[in-house]
Amino acid sequence: xxxxxxxxxxxxxxxxxxxxxxxxxxxxxxxxxxxxxxxxxxxxxxxxxxxxxxxxxxxxxxxxxxxxxxxxxxxxxxxxxxxxxxxxxxxxxxxxxxxxxxxxxxxxxxxxxxxxxxxxxxxxxxxxxxxxxxxxxxxxxxxxxxxxxxxxxxxxxxxxxxxxxxxxxxxxxxxxxxxxxxxxxxxxxxxxxxxxxxxxxxxxxxxxxxxxxxxxxxxxxxxxxxxxxxxxxxxxxxxxxxxxxxxxxxxxxxxxxxxx
Numbered sequence: 001x002x003x004x005x006x007x008x009x010x011x012x013x014x015x016x017x018x019x020x021x022x023x024x025x026x027x028x029x030x031x032x033x034x035x036x037x038x039x040x041x042x043x044x045x046x047x048x049x050x051x052x053x054x055x056x057x058x059x060x061x062x063x064x065x066x067x068x069x070x071x072x073x074x075x076x077x078x079x080x081x082x083x084x085x086x087x088x089x090x091x092x093x094x095x096x097x098x099x100x101x102x103x104x105x106x107x108x109x110x111x112x113x114x115x116x117x118x119x120x121x122x123x124x125x126x127x128x129x130x131x132x133x134x135x136x137x138x139x140x141x142x143x144x145x146x147x148x149x150x151x152x153x154x155x156x157x158x159x160x161x162x163x164x165x166x167x168x169x170x171x172x173x174x175x176x177x178x179x180x181x182x183x184x185x186x187x188x189x190x191x192x193x194x195x196x197x198x199x200x201x202x203x204x205x206x207x208x209x210x211x212x213x214x215x216x217x218x219x220x221x222x223x224x225x226x227x228x229x230x231x232x233x234x235x236x237x238x239x240x241x242x243x244x245x246x247x248x249x250x251x252x253x254x255x256x257x258x259x260x
Contacts, residue, residue, distance in 0.1 A: 008242035012037030015088040016239060019071065019128065020098030022049035024202040025148060025231055029095055032232035033239055034062030038093065041084045042066045045098075071098055071124035077131040091136045093239045096125045096174075097148040101204055103162035114166045121170035126177065133190060141189035145181070146238045149174040149194040151254050161212055171196075175250050182248030191247040193238045198254025200226035221256030 016033040020026035022044035034040045034057055042057075042064055044050050050066035057064040065087050069080045084091060100120045102113035129145060137143030153171025157164055175194060182192040199205055199216050209216065209225065217223060234251055237243045252258050 005242075008244075009036055009236055009240045011093070011236075011240055013039075014092035015039045015041065015084070015090050016093035016095065017041040017043060017084060017091055017132065018095040018097060019043040020148075022046070022053050024204070025197060025200060026095070026097035027053055028228050028231050029097060029146075029148075029235040030064075031057070031060075031062070032236050033093065033095075034060070034064060036236055036240070038239075039088055040064040041088065041091075043069055043071075043080065043098070045070050071128060072119050074127075077124070077127040080128065081131045081135050085135065091132050092142075093144045093146070094129060094132045095146045095148070095235065095239070096129060098124070099148065099170075099204070101164055101167040103164055103207075105163040106165040109163070109165055117166035118170050118173075121167070122173045122177070125174065129181070133185065137190045138185070138188055143190045144239050144243070145178075145190065145192040146235060147174050147178050147192070147194040149178070149196040149250060151196050151198050151252050151258050154196055154250070154252065154258060160215075161208055178250060179248045186247050191238075191243065193243070193246060193248065194250045195231060195234050195238070196250055196252040196254070197231060198226060198252065198257040200230070216257075219257060219260060220254070221259060224255060226253065226255065 011033055016038040018026050018030040021030045021042040030040050030042055042050050042053055047068035054064060054066045067080060067083055069076050100117050102117050150171040152168045153175045157168055178192050178194040201209060231253055234253055
């Protein structure tokens with residue numbers, strides 16, 4: 001029985017694309033999928049940012065390649081899918097992790113900030129999902145999509161912390177985009193789920209954590225921030241056959257933050 005259970009998580013022979021994979025949550029997820037046998041396409045905007053990750057993966061025996069791409073460009077998604085297909089032959093798993101934020105009070109929120117956040121967090125995410133689905137998932141009748149949302153897309157933002165209205169709204173869009181695609185593509189064999197992380201140390205979150213870390217931990221029933229392994233299990237579940245009957249779900253990985 002134990003061998004059968006392990007087989008459910010085995011990604012050997014599959015190709016996983018992870019965006020925003022040069023550091024932080026994306027790197028953590030890519031590492032988890034690679035550790036369980038996937039060949040990993042690491043995607044980030046700057047090639048230099050991918051060098052260290054690629055070297056670490058190679059040293060760990062994980063087959064991977066890096067792909068620099070600015071996903072906000074209108075033609076980036078189709079071109080990226082073509083490049084990854086040329087390199088690996090197929091795509092089996094897509095993890096949409098790349099994202100941006102911009103802090104400002106709602107009443108002063110600049111149009112440029114709103115457009116930047118929505119373009120990457122929603123527009124680019126959808127275009128890449130569409131391109132991968134068209135080229136691989138829908139023709140084959142199988143595929144797993146894992147969107148990285150946020151607990152900020154599930155609730156309001158506390159008034160004591162810097163305003164992030166575009167981030168909250170965009171991650172809320174990712175939540176319902178996940179549900180809508182799961183409903184539409186489920187009959188065609190494609191599963192779509194989302195992870196909603198709480199507060200994890202990262203380049204994006206560190207300013208808030210530095211200023212409010214104690215408060216955030218006190219609000220969290222498990223009494224800690226997320227660490228560099230806390231997303232791995234959920235990502236592996238959603239990407240593998242172990243999650244074969246799971247779609248349209250949003251799982252908060254937040255130490256219980258959203259329960260209070």
